[in-house]
Amino acid sequence: MTSPYIDETQTIIAVMGTTGVGKSTFIKHATGGDAKVVIGDKLNSCTGKCDVHHIPKTNVWLMDTPGFDDTYRNDGEILEEINNCLSESFHKDAKIRGVLYVHAITEPRMRGSAMKNLRMFREVVGAENMKHCFLVTTKWSKQPTDVSERHEVELATNKDFWKPLLDRGAKMLRFYDSQQSAYEIIYPLAHCPQFLFKLTVEYDVEKKKLEQTTSGKMANEELEKAKAAFQKEIEELRQDQRLALESKDKKMVGMIEREKEKLNAQIENMKAGQELLKKKAEDDRVAMAASLKRQEDIRSKDKEYMKNRVVRWGIRAAAGTVAVAATVGSGGVAAPAAAVWMVGIEARLQADKEKERY
Numbered sequence: 001m002t003s004p005y006i007d008e009t010q011t012i013i014a015v016m017g018t019t020g021v022g023k024s025t026f027i028k029h030a031t032g033g034d035a036k037v038v039i040g041d042k043l044n045s046c047t048g049k050c051d052v053h054h055i056p057k058t059n060v061w062l063m064d065t066p067g068f069d070d071t072y073r074n075d076g077e078i079l080e081e082i083n084n085c086l087s088e089s090f091h092k093d094a095k096i097r098g099v100l101y102v103h104a105i106t107e108p109r110m111r112g113s114a115m116k117n118l119r120m121f122r123e124v125v126g127a128e129n130m131k132h133c134f135l136v137t138t139k140w141s142k143q144p145t146d147v148s149e150r151h152e153v154e155l156a157t158n159k160d161f162w163k164p165l166l167d168r169g170a171k172m173l174r175f176y177d178s179q180q181s182a183y184e185i186i187y188p189l190a191h192c193p194q195f196l197f198k199l200t201v202e203y204d205v206e207k208k209k210l211e212q213t214t215s216g217k218m219a220n221e222e223l224e225k226a227k228a229a230f231q232k233e234i235e236e237l238r239q240d241q242r243l244a245l246e247s248k249d250k251k252m253v254g255m256i257e258r259e260k261e262k263l264n265a266q267i268e269n270m271k272a273g274q275e276l277l278k279k280k281a282e283d284d285r286v287a288m289a290a291s292l293k294r295q296e297d298i299r300s301k302d303k304e305y306m307k308n309r310v311v312r313w314g315i316r317a318a319a320g321t322v323a324v325a326a327t328v329g330s331g332g333v334a335a336p337a338a339a340v341w342m343v344g345i346e347a348r349l350q351a352d353k354e355k356e357r358y
Helices: 023-030 075-091 113-125 127-132 145-157 163-167 179-190 198-205 214-246 250-278 280-329 335-355
Strands: 011-016 051-054 060-064 095-104 133-138 171-174
Touching (some): 011 023, 011 113, 011 179, 023 060, 023 095, 023 133, 075 113, 075 198, 075 214, 095 127, 095 179, 113 127, 113 198, 113 214, 127 133, 133 145, 145 163
Parallel strands (some): 011 060, 011 095, 095 133, 133 171
Antiparallel strands (some): 051 060
């Protein structure tokens, strides 16, 4: 993905978290109602790709990222999407200064996809960068405050949840569904020094392939786990299918066959995610490098053209001065020769100019 919005003048705050925790609501409040932000109220993911949203009257942009629990895409695709956005920011010298990790306070514990998402967050950002991270809890209006406060304590003190992040310098903040609350969370981060995600260091600085990064290895492990789980389900379905065949239950046999087809499709999706980690990000790296090279070549040619233009006008001015002096000094006798000389110089300058056209 190449975004026209990202450049070196921007301060970027990344927004991360699972589906349905309130990321889009937070961004909507922060941007004063950005029409592009879609807020979901169902379990299907609304943040399908990385996008950036401007906070009006500032140079601050919020980078909205998909969670690693996307309804339709595997972890390999999601990591590739996030990596592309981070890599583009790196190559365009945009200044990433902070990360907001969003979690709904209505969830008393982290289970399943939430735990996986948290593990991926730690690897993508890097434990050494936790001082740039705010852990933001949302949906405080959805339940009694005392219940939310108990959940908050659990998040902060459990070593499987946020305690290791807080110990490394992350801060825990509450979002109260207002623009003012969003500003109070964002602006301290916006004034922090810029930093590089661990994923960016490994991919763009150390030039590792995406599958070789710590995040890529973890995503691959998660895909392997998912494949194994699906394959186990298929084996159980095969056993059920044999029983159904023995009992001549054709309807059940058909249902089991359809379920097997779905699981096989999911396994193929997992395999595609693993292949993507190997290939697609590397292809994007090459394409982005080529694009940046073309932009740099154009800028260099523009600079050279302007430099030569100044030189040409300097030559014209000097030649004109010499021609006038020769004409005056000769009492006008040298005027025809001076004119021919000037025409010759202009012809040479025009020929040089034509060579620079591109």
